[in-house]
Amino acid sequence: MxxxxxxxxxxxxxxxxxxxxxxxxxxxxxxxxxxxxxxxxxxxxxxxxxxxxxxxxxxxxxxxxxxxxxxxxxxxxxxxxxxxxxxxxxxxxxxxxxxxxxxxxxxxxxxxxxxxxxxxxxxxxxxxxxxxxxxxxxxxxxxxxxxxxxxxxxxxxxxxxxxxxxxxxxxxxxxxxxxxxxxxxxxxxxxxxxxxxxxxxxxxxxxxxxxxxxxxxxxxxxxxxxxxxxxxYAPTEEDVDYAHRVVAAAEKAEREGLGVVALNGKMIDAPIVNHAKRVLQKAQASGVRK
Amino acid sequence: MNDEFVFYTINPHKNWDEGAEIQRLLTLCDLDMDEGIETFVVGRQGRRLVACAGLDGDIVKCVATAPDLRGESLSLKLMGEVINLAVEQGHLHLFLFTHPSNVSFFGGCGFYELAEVPGYVTLMENTPVGIKRYSDQLRKLTQPGDKIGCIVMNANPFTFGHQYLVRLAASQCDWLHVFVVREDVSQFSYRDRYALVSAGVAGVPNLTLHHGSEYMVSRATFPDYFFKEKGMVGECCSAIDLILFRKYIAPALGITHRFVGTEPFCKTTRKYNDDMKQWLQVADSSAPAVTVVEVPRTVSSNIAISASEVRRLLRSGDMAKMPALVPRDTLNFLYSNYAT
Amino acid sequence: MKIIKEALAGTLESSDLLVKVTPLPEDRVDVVIQSEVMHQFGEQIRQVVLATLQQLGLISGQVVIEDKGALDCAIRARVQAAILRGAAVDQLDWSKLS
CATH class of the missing domain: 3.20.20.60 (Phosphoenolpyruvate-binding domains)
Structure with a gap:
């Protein structure tokens, strides 16, 4: 990406x-x-x-x-x-x-x-x-x-x-x-x-x-x-925090072989995970929004 | 990265309004408009005219930029446009006159000093090797001897006066170099002038006939010579031509003497002869002095023979006196082209 | 390749160079380089220019270069542009220009 x-x-x-x-x-x-x-x-x-x-x-x-x-x-x-x-x-x-x-x-x-x-x-x-x-x-x-x-x-x-x-x-x-x-x-x-x-x-x-x-x-x-x-285009700090948690949850689900990603008891779909990855990519490229 | 300056080309004689704007910019920069310039490159920032440079054949003139915008980039872009325009018009090799204090600026634009009249004017060319390569070419034509003479003539057209001068000079020297002014702004074309000189000096054994160049009596080295109708003779401009001769051309060929006819009719040429003594002999220079030998005109039927007299007779259609003034080849040429 | 007409390429602006080419009456290549960074990079610039001319197979012409601290890639490009213009070549073999 x-x-x-x-x-x-x-x-x-x-x-x-x-x-x-x-x-x-x-x-x-x-x-x-x-x-x-x-x-x-x-x-x-x-x-x-x-x-x-x-x-x-x-x-x-x-x-x-x-x-x-x-x-x-x-x-x-x-x-x-x-x-x-x-x-x-x-x-x-x-x-x-x-x-x-x-x-x-x-x-x-x-x-x-x-x-x-x-x-x-x-x-x-x-x-x-x-x-x-x-x-x-x-x-x-x-x-x-x-x-x-x-x-x-x-x-x-x-x-x-x-x-x-x-x-x-x-x-x-x-x-x-x-x-x-x-x-x-x-x-x-x-x-x-x-x-x-x-x-x-x-x-x-x-x-x-x-x-x-x-x-x-x-x-x-x-x-x-x-x-x-x-x-x-840089995400806010909250965006980044949330994205970290989403990605962590997705990685955990993958490690554990779970078909469903969940965060705070709510199910998360693939588009949300992808969006979170893009947020982190932008944060990595130019930090959080000033 | 918007290019904030827009450049284009105009003819100031056809675009009166813009011509007036150029005039104002030049005045602001303490420069005079040169009416001879038919092409100007102008630069605008928005609607404001901020830069101009004129091109008169192979000579860049009237270069000005708005005083508040004197940064490198505007001037360099302006000069870049002029250089490109000149190439489109067939001139890669350019000259410019400027005050000696601007030499380093134009140096940044790829121009190199040729000759300076200290405190007045500097002639520059846009190549580091133009005069050097030219001198190298001349050097190959060097002839042995202690007394090497030179004549630079326009020969417009070649007369008995020229022939007399050449024969006299040749008889006094080990070798004589004759240059024909190359600039094609005289009544007779360069080709015709050269051919008639060539015919007229045939038989002189110790002589080399050279094509002229932009480095001698050209519009670049001596512009006023070709604008005599203005009735002005540029002190500095003839000096530039002579300084160049002494600094480069004479050393290349080992020239020790320059021969010149006395000039009773033409004020510009008379002034040039006087200047010649000053700049070739008297003035301080790192180059050796060249002795100026003035030869009185030969007289025919009580008139000193001169090319200007020949042209005057031609204008009045008076061919009868011609055989007394010009050698056979010139006479034949005049009959076949002018006799009715 | 021979220079058959006067041509130029480039500009006088910083980080660029102006290249002027002129025909010569004989088969000889005359290269003249002026640079603001001559004492530091003169030899390197000359190497790049000569290699570029050789690659093009130039055998006749004068090449005068006014360098304003250009990178090697700009030098190659400007020299090629001036030569190709002066030699009136418009069909290029790109594989020979890299």
Whole structure:
């Protein structure tokens, strides 16, 4: 069970950020070859990311690369580079249907075979940025064994919906649809970026909302947001205490070969045990909420 | 990690409003607008114009950043944009003039000092090895002898005056190096000028004819030469050209004497000749002095022969006096291109 | 591989480098490295650059590098980008670039 609360976006053309971002310790680092890279720098950014992925400093952190869409002149070259460089996850932008994922998956498999990488070891995630993507969210989420998550991308989506970013009402249906699809598929769900890096209050409010909805985490554009997000996702001391007792009870039941887990005389189901494990994982990653 | 500065390119002559904004930023930084610049890179933070840099061919000019934002990152991003723009326009090799106090700043942007007029101006180029590699190339063409002469000529076009100067200088030296100014902003193209010089000096045995370069009488080393219509002669700019000559070109070829014709008509060239004595002979320098030899013009039909006189006659369509002024090859060239 | 046109890659910003390539009239590789950390890492930078050029099979061109304290991986990437641009290569063999 991989913790994915924070996914930090890094512009693929920026050598300084690529060289230092690992120090911020987000759960995942996403090198962007798409919107953050000007047309002039597509080739150079691809090479930078290709080499950054092979740098030992990224060995212990999950790496994601947002490639250009496959229908652009850059998408396939991006994929060739990052699969060979050992990226953990390829993020496909502008995913409208399961067919987009299937097309990507076929190319990934071809490259894995060509370079001798274990087939299936490159994981995928899809960014949903349109009304069709939202409507097809479930089929996208379940389109491949390689899928580890789906992410909502707000900027293009609100334009497609003929609206604009506001208090979140405009994203309400999309967030719910993406989240449900992810849960049905058993994969992670990521919320949109919060682009005003100076508005800490607004960021935390949005984090509170998406945490309540059930998102695993959020895409971030500023390292300063990582700690805020991790803290907001951190359990309270009571949560941790309770989770310890749940897990202890479950372990005891398993040791004793009991089919039923009980705590304080009440029966506890598997989802509660799983939830408790996630609470402890978060507490271990960034302590209790401050 | 929002990139808070946005850069783009404008033509200040076509975008009046932004041109005026650039003007204000330059004024704030004690710089003058250079009207010749057709391309500016500008940087904005929000709606505010916070940085600008002009590109005039291969010369970076009018570099300014808002005084309250003088951090490394804005200036470096600005210079990075200019360098990229220049490459798109075909110029990887760039020059810039700046006050000597800014040399270390531009050093951080990959520019290296070529020549300095202390207290006034420094010419820089954006490669650590530009002048060095050029000098290395020249050094291969060194000729033996104690007295090595040099003439740098624009030859716009080549006249009997040039021919006289060349033959006289060659007769006084062990070897003579002749350079043709390469900058293509004169009435006659570089290719034509070079061809006519080549034809006109044929038969002089102890002579090497060189292509000019950006390091001598170019827009970079001596911009005013090509903007004489402004009626201004830049004290410092001719000094830069001459300092470069003395520091790099003369030592590379072992040049001991520089020959130059007296100049009765052109104020800029006359000034250049005067400066030549100052910077090649008189001024302090780590490089050896080069003796300046001024050769009086030859006179034909009571007029001193000069290229500017040839151009004047061409403009007035007066071909009759031409055979007295230019050698056969130049004459043929003028007839085939100008005679009606 | 030969440099057939002037090209550059990279930036002057900290932790990056600017690489400029220029054609040479003969089959010769001229490498010039300037670095803010020259006295400390000069030799290491040179090794990385030379290895990268060799891997690409560059036989002709001038390569001028202005290093601002970049990591080896950035040096490799920028040198490759500049060379590939200057040699006008767009079909890459990624297995030869690692």
């Amino acid at each position: 991989k913790l994915r609360r924070s996914m930090l976006f890094l512009p693929g053309a920026n050598a300084a950020m690529l060289s230092t971002a690992f120090v911020f310790k987000p759960d995942s680092i996403m090198f962007d070859l798409e919107d953050a890279v000007s047309l002039r720098e597509k080739d150079a950014a691809r090479l930078l990311v290709f080499h950054a992925l092979q740098n030992p400093v990224y060995r212990d952190i999950e790496t994601v690369v947002r490639i250009n869409p496959l229908n652009t002149p850059f998408g396939l070259a991006d994929l060739e580079a990052v699969v060979r460089a050992g990226v953990d996850i390829v993020r496909l932008p502008k995913t409208d249907s399961a067919a987009d994922v299937h097309e990507l998956e076929a190319e990934v498999e071809r490259i894995e075979k060509a370079c001798g990488r274990e087939v299936g070891s490159t994981k995928l995630m899809a960014a949903i940025e349109s009304a069709s993507g939202v409507v097809n969210a479930l089929s996208i989420a379940t389109s491949s064994q390689r899928m580890i998550g789906i992410a909502l991308a707000g900027f293009d989506y609100v334009m497609d919906m003929q609206t604009e970013r506001g208090d979140g009402t405009e994203l309400f249906y999309a967030r719910c649809a993406v989240l449900h699809a992810a849960r049905v598929a058993g994969i992670d769900a990521f919320d949109v970026v919060y682009s005003d890096v100076n508005d800490e209050e607004g960021f935390l409010k949005e984090v509170e909302l998406i945490k309540k909805l059930g998102f695993n985490g959020k895409s971030l554009i500023n390292p300063r947001q990582i700690e805020l997000l991790h803290n907001a």
